[in-house]
Amino acid sequence: MRLPRGIYGITDTSYTVKSHVDAARAFLEGGVRIIQYRRKEGSIRILLEEARAIRRLCNEYGAVFIVDDRIDIAILSDADGVHVGLDDAPVDEIRRRFSGLVIGASASTVDEAIQGENAGANYIGAGSVFPSPTRPDYRVTGLVGLRNIVQSVSIPVYAIGGITLESIPAIKATGAWGAAVISGILAAKDPVKMARAFVEAWENA
Amino acid sequence: MRLPRGIYGITDTSYTVKSHVDAARAFLEGGVRIIQYRRKEGSIRILLEEARAIRRLCNEYGAVFIVDDRIDIAILSDADGVHVGLDDAPVDEIRRRFSGLVIGASASTVDEAIQGENAGANYIGAGSVFPSPTRPDYRVTGLVGLRNIVQSVSIPVYAIGGITLESIPAIKATGAWGAAVISGILAAKDPVKMARAFVEAWENA
Ligand code: NI
Numbered sequence: 130m131r132l133p134r135g136i137y138g139i140t141d142t143s144y145t146v147k148s149h150v151d152a153a154r155a156f157l158e159g160g161v162r163i164i165q166y167r168r169k170e171g172s173i174r175i176l177l178e179e180a181r182a183i184r185r186l187c188n189e190y191g192a193v194f195i196v197d198d199r200i201d202i203a204i205l206s207d208a209d210g211v212h213v214g215l216d217d218a219p220v221d222e223i224r225r226r227f228s229g230l231v232i233g234a235s236a237s238t239v240d241e242a243i244q245g246e247n248a249g250a251n252y253i254g255a256g257s258v259f260p261s262p263t264r265p266d267y268r269v270t271g272l273v274g275l276r277n278i279v280q281s282v283s284i285p286v287y288a289i290g291g292i293t294l295e296s297i298p299a300i301k302a303t304g305a306w307g308a309a310v311i312s313g314i315l316a317a318k319d320p321v322k323m324a325r326a327f328v329e330a331w332e333n334a
Numbered sequence: 335m336r337l338p339r340g341i342y343g344i345t346d347t348s349y350t351v352k353s354h355v356d357a358a359r360a361f362l363e364g365g366v367r368i369i370q371y372r373r374k375e376g377s378i379r380i381l382l383e384e385a386r387a388i389r390r391l392c393n394e395y396g397a398v399f400i401v402d403d404r405i406d407i408a409i410l411s412d413a414d415g416v417h418v419g420l421d422d423a424p425v426d427e428i429r430r431r432f433s434g435l436v437i438g439a440s441a442s443t444v445d446e447a448i449q450g451e452n453a454g455a456n457y458i459g460a461g462s463v464f465p466s467p468t469r470p471d472y473r474v475t476g477l478v479g480l481r482n483i484v485q486s487v488s489i490p491v492y493a494i495g496g497i498t499l500e501s502i503p504a505i506k507a508t509g510a511w512g513a514a515v516i517s518g519i520l521a522a523k524d525p526v527k528m529a530r531a532f533v534e535a536w537e538n539a
Contacts, residue, residue: 173403173422198378201405205427217378222410 130209130231132252133162133193135331137287137309138324140166140183144316152315153183157190159314159324163307165212165233167197180206195233203230212254215241224249235289237268239281246282253282254309257290258300264290276303294326298334307331335414335436337457338367338398340536342492342514343529345371345388349521357520358388362395364519364529368512370417370438372402385411400438408435417459420446429454440494442473444486451487458487459514462495463505469495481508499531503539512536 138156140149153164166183168176180196184206187194195210196203200223203211210231213220220234234245235254242253255278257267267290270278279286285306292300292308300308310327317323343361345354358369371388373381385401389411392399400415401408405428408416415436418425425439439450440459447458460483462472472495475483484491490511497505497513505513515532522528 177423199406200409201423204405204431205423218382218406218410226409 130193130251132231132285132306134285135307136161136314136324136327137163137165137289137307138314139197139289139309139311140164140168141311141315144312144320145318146315146320149179150182150186152320153186155320156314156324157186157192158321159326160328161314161324162191163193163195165195165197165309166202166208167212169198173201176202177205180208184208193231195231200227200230210251220245220248220250233287236278237270238274239277242278242282242286246284250284252285252287252306253278254289255279255286255305256288256309258288259291259296261290272299272303275300275305279304294323294330297327297330301331301334335398335456337436337490337511339490340512341366341519341529341532342368342370342494342512343519344402344494344514344516345369345373346516346520349517349525350523351520351525354384355387355391357525358391360525361519361529362391362397363526364531365533366519366529367396368398368400370400370402370514371407371413372417374403378406381407382410385413389413398436400436405432405435415456425450425453425455438492441483442475443479444482447483447487447491451489455489457490457492457511458483459494460484460491460510461493461514463493464496464501466495477504477508480505480510484509499528499535502532502535506536506539 138161140152146152180202184194194208195212196208197212198217200211212233214235231251233252234250236242257269258275287307287309288300288305289309314323343366345357351357385407389399399413400417401413402417403422405416417438419440436456438457439455441447462474463480492512492514493505493510494514519528
């Protein structure tokens with residue numbers, strides 16, 4: 130599975146868009162080609178229905194589909210992969226049992242990134258690069274910390290956390306594979322237009 | 335995987351026993367040989383740690399280990415199987431992707447039981463047989479309903495819901511493979527002793 134460079138969209142319903150499926154659609158229409166379904170609560174049946182709807186949308190757009198945390202939902206929705214944080218299931222345990230899944234691992238330090246790569250992760254989600262409105266409690270890496278992480282592993286690194294349209298050139302300049310965006314796109318009045326602006330900002334940076 | 339006849343213990347922390355691992359240990363020390371870990375909330379990491387602890391205990395006692403709902407936790411803890419309700423992931427979808435898992439399916443009617451068997455379930459959890467203190471909202475089958483379910487499928491049927499020591503002979507007389515017990519054992523002053531009493535009541539019925 131080739132992981133697309135550029136903007137990585139993560140679903141959220143705290144902003145303009147009111148459903149995870151609509152969030153995914155906005156990202157995709159705007160040109161984003163890797164989507165993460167991140168929903169923390171709800172019954173398995175509801176998570177599964179949404180994940181499947183987003184899987185179908187990603188197929189239409191030729192996009193990669195990742196599920197946050199829930200390996201069961203990832204497998205049952207035929208997702209391409211799963212993203213796990215440091216408090217979730219250990220990467221090596223997932224790799225051992227689900228060899229076909231793309232595994233993304235969160236890291237906020239070089240040590241965590243190397244640990245994720247050694248455990249079998251296919252990419253790193255590195256951050257928060259900037260103080261994030263979505264995750265105010267997260268450790269901030271800054272651009273220097275991000276660059277250190279990028280240089281410490283050989284797998285793709287998506288930057289995450291507080292990334293705005295204006296910061297895209299600086300993110301790309303660190304050598305990051307891409308930038309994960311939530312509120313930067315989903316809090317916009319027109320999320321499709323904003324997604325397109327992010328995609329173009331990355332391409333033109 | 336041979337499913338053991340008799341008492342099926344489901345973990346709960348609402349009663350005497352204050353942790354899921356201790357609940358499993360009480361069942362096992364009392365002679366129960368199939369345990370379901372049923373915990374609805376908590377991070378994946380915590381669920382996984384508990385599930386693994388119960389898996390190890392079940393190995394020591396030669397017992398079957400089932401996880402409620404969470405296929406991810408079941409797989410990552412090397413559980414023997416997963417139990418799913420009507421609102422959880424569809425049995426046929428689980429069967430198709432996890433051919434090695436024992437799948438238990440809940441049913442409160444003959445139609446649901448047949449549907450579960452046809453979808454690939456390995457056993458049925460049938461009930462509530464009696465009004466249940468654990469699940470007051472569940473449809474009650476009564477002993478006649480339970481017998482109808484038992485006679486409608488060829489897979490093992492564990493009765494569940496409000497089962498007491500006194501009702502074990504009537505449950506066994508329906509042809510049920512076993513009886514799932516939660517509060518009947520875990521609300522007892524001495525759960526190990528009560529588990530043993532249930533196991534013996536089944537054997538002697
Ligand atoms: Ni997570």
